[in-house]
Amino acid sequence: MPVTFTFAQRLQQLPPYLFAEIDKIKRAVMAEGRDVINLGVGDPDMPTPSHIVAALQAAATNPANHQYALDQGKPALRRAAAAMYQRRFGVALDPDAHVLPLLGSKEGIGHIHLAFVNPGDIVLVPEPGYPVYHSGTLFAGGSTYWMPLKKENNYLPDLTAIPSDVARRARMMFICYPNNPTAVTAPLSFFQDVVAFARSFDILVCHDAAYCDVYYDGQKPPSFLQAHGAIEVGIEYYSLSKTYNMTGWRVAFAVGNPDMLAGLAKVKSNLDSGIFGAVQDAAIVALNGPQDCHAHILATYQERRDLLVSGLRACGCPVDPPQGAFYVWVPVPPGMTSTETTLRLLQDAAIVTTPGIGFGPSGEGYFRMTLTAPADRLREAVKRIAALHLYG
């Protein structure tokens, strides 16, 4: 008898991972030898600041870093995270109870369900949105209730539109601001509403703050933990990936409710054995060290945002400038779907973008461009788009 390799149902239920699909098409266009401008995947194009790389190099020679790391991360990393939250948000955290280092926030986002979601439990997930909130729900046997994000609600979920029988069966809710893919920020008053909603229906809140330090015009987005009572209902994921161009390093942390962090830590202690100690040492340097590198990163995205938004507007595209994150959420040309637009841009302009529908049905009518390419590439992209006369 031949051995069969049928994937388990939990894998069969997963939607195709968006970027893997787009990458396939991109490769095909590149194979034709064309000059492809990749504004698809949200991954910083700039290197990690050199003082952070130097800290890793030095720390890699320390034999103490060659052994299994502590599951809860080094105390100095947890202290650095707490100190940053105090400085940046005015939020006081106990480094021993309120901070859990992660192998990137994706890992902690995808694993939290295993700690708190039973089969049949509902998880409230925004769409359009980051795909991992839903994948984690499927892996835990939960079922996703989609919260649409609409422009008329400033891309915030309408909590009053969630039926109360759904809210009562819901165990957990995900939110993400600054938002990927719509690039809006949420006001603190929204987080306050989420805390009240969570209390009314006994729901655990997970706020994905991967982009809270990527913002424009000096308008710093708030932390969920600044909302009164937030630490009693939820956690927030903070990542070094986007703030310090460290996506490849896999270092982030969750902060907030100690019981939720304990559940996540218990799952993790059975799946991983902590972050490489040298990466933790470098993360400590990133958080505690000089922040002019971060100011430079912000200024770079600001310049790119301003030129892409004004370029698209000059083409007749009524695009809103992003408030946070390094994405531009662009309305499609009249009469075209997001998939048609993306294919047209790829085939006729060799520009990789992401169709809004790929992030959820409410993403239809938009496509996403990233700001993770140099200014001259964005200028070239605008030139190519202008030549297509898509917006009349």
Ligand SMILES: *Cc1c(COP(=O)(O)O)cnc(C)c1O
């Ligand atoms: C990039 C991204 C993450 C993942 O960040 P890591 O810390 O590198 O895992 C999480 N959430 C959103 C919305 C992202 O875009």
